[in-house]
Amino acid sequence: MYAVRRYAVRHARFFERLYNSFEPVMVFLDPIFRSMGYNRLERPVAAVERAVKGLLFDCQMCGQCVLSSTGMSCPMNCPKNLRNGPCGGVRQNGHCEVKPLMKCVWIDAWEGAARMKGGDKIQTVQPPVDRSLEGSSSWLRVAREMAEQKRATREAERHALAEAFSEARAEEPAAVPLAREPDAARPHREANESTTVIETAEAPQGKV
Numbered sequence: 001m002y003a004v005r006r007y008a009v010r011h012a013r014f015f016e017r018l019y020n021s022f023e024p025v026m027v028f029l030d031p032i033f034r035s036m037g038y039n040r041l042e043r044p045v046a047a048v049e050r051a052v053k054g055l056l057f058d059c060q061m062c063g064q065c066v067l068s069s070t071g072m073s074c075p076m077n078c079p080k081n082l083r084n085g086p087c088g089g090v091r092q093n094g095h096c097e098v099k100p101l102m103k104c105v106w107i108d109a110w111e112g113a114a115r116m117k118g119g120d121k122i123q124t125v126q127p128p129v130d131r132s133l134e135g136s137s138s139w140l141r142v143a144r145e146m147a148e149q150k151r152a153t154r155e156a157e158r159h160a161l162a163e164a165f166s167e168a169r170a171e172e173p174a175a176v177p178l179a180r181e182p183d184a185a186r187p188h189r190e191a192n193e194s195t196t197v198i199e200t201a202e203a204p205q206g207k208v
């Protein structure tokens, strides 16, 4: 609905706060989503997303939401689907050259972004629309991708710690039990172990 869409742009800061609270909840729920299966959740979640965002933003379900970078003005409502600013056909009154009764979504985007704390994200160049994602849930995609990214970062940190203490791991693996032993530490440890075995085997009976 056009009037609601314009309302959302006028209250872009409120919707930005709302989204900033909603996103961590979705990421937090990732273990539940994974146990239920993202594919199984896709249809029902996409249906809810379509209803909510359709009402508020005239969402076209492109599957790669950029509302937080476009002042809460959905760029897919541009008749040319431009994702990186207006074309050269904006009328003098700020309306669209294709739909004269509609204000250019990018003028709305600029005004909405000015009201937002993260409004400078409008300067970020967006990649071309991936049509294969059309109809899919952006919410689920963001939850899955951010959770995966967090897991990868955590894993990298644990390995960095283990690498940093490779000497300690070789002497006493229990000293750094936070991660699987890095490959680089194994030969060193195996060499030490074989030395110990040889020394033990060659030790004179009387000294044991």
Ligand code: SF4
Pocket: 053, 057, 058, 059, 060, 061, 062, 063, 064, 065, 066, 067, 074, 075, 076, 138
């Ligand atoms: S950018 Fe895409 S997902 Fe976001 S509101 Fe527009 S059509 Fe919907």
